[in-house]
Amino acid sequence: SQQGEEDPQALSIQEGENATMNCSYKTSINNLQWYRQNSGRGLVHLILIRSNEREKHSGRLRVTLDTSKKSSSLLITASRAADTASYFCARLETSGSRLTFGEGTQLTVNP
C-alpha cells in the first residue's frame, strides 16, 4: 500500500496518561501532517512537520519525524477525555502536491 501505516489502530488510556501514535510511510516526503477527527465530523489540522525538522511542539502535542526510518510519532501529554477522537497522519510527497492519509488511530481517553 502507498498509504501511511498507523499504529496502533486503537488506543485506550486513562485521563492524565500520555498517548503515543505512530505513522510509517514508504516514499520521500515534503512534510507530514497530523489531523484529528471527532466522531461523525470533519478533520481538523493539528500540526505539520517538514522533512528537515526532527521535532515540533504545539501545546500538549509533540511530533517527531525520522526520515531515515520513514516514520513519525504524535505524543499527546496529560490526556483529557476531550482528546477522544481519531488521529490521522497525512504526508505530502516530494513528487506530488496532494496529501495521502493513513487509516488513523482511534484514541479513547477514559475519565
Add this chain to the structure above:
Amino acid sequence: DVKVTQSSRYLVKRTGEKVFLECVQDMDHENMFWYRQDPGLGLRLIYFSYDVKMKEKGDIPEGYSVSREKKERFSLILESASTNQTSMYLCASSSLGAPPNTGELFFGEGSRLTVL
C-alpha cells in the same frame, strides 16, 4: 477562519438516483478535494481541482464526476448511485500559497450518504 461548508450532513438516496454533493469554501482557496471515508480504509481521494473548470482524478474516481464552475464551489456528482457508494464524503480545500506548498487541508463537516 477558513470555512468549508457541505450542503447536506445526511442524505438517503435510492439506487440509480443522481446525487449532488455541494461544497463551498470562503477563503479563496485554489485547491479543492473530495474524499470518501470508510471504516478500515481511511480517507481515499476521489477527485480534486486546482482551478476553475479544472479537475483531476484521484485514487477512486469510478462512478463519480465533479464540477467546478466557480472558484469557491466544488460539486461531487454520483450519476447513478449504488449501494457501494454508501459512505462519508468529505470536502476539503487548501491554498496554493507561496512555495513550498504546505498542503494543509481545511475540511468540511462531511456528508453521510446512504444508498438504499
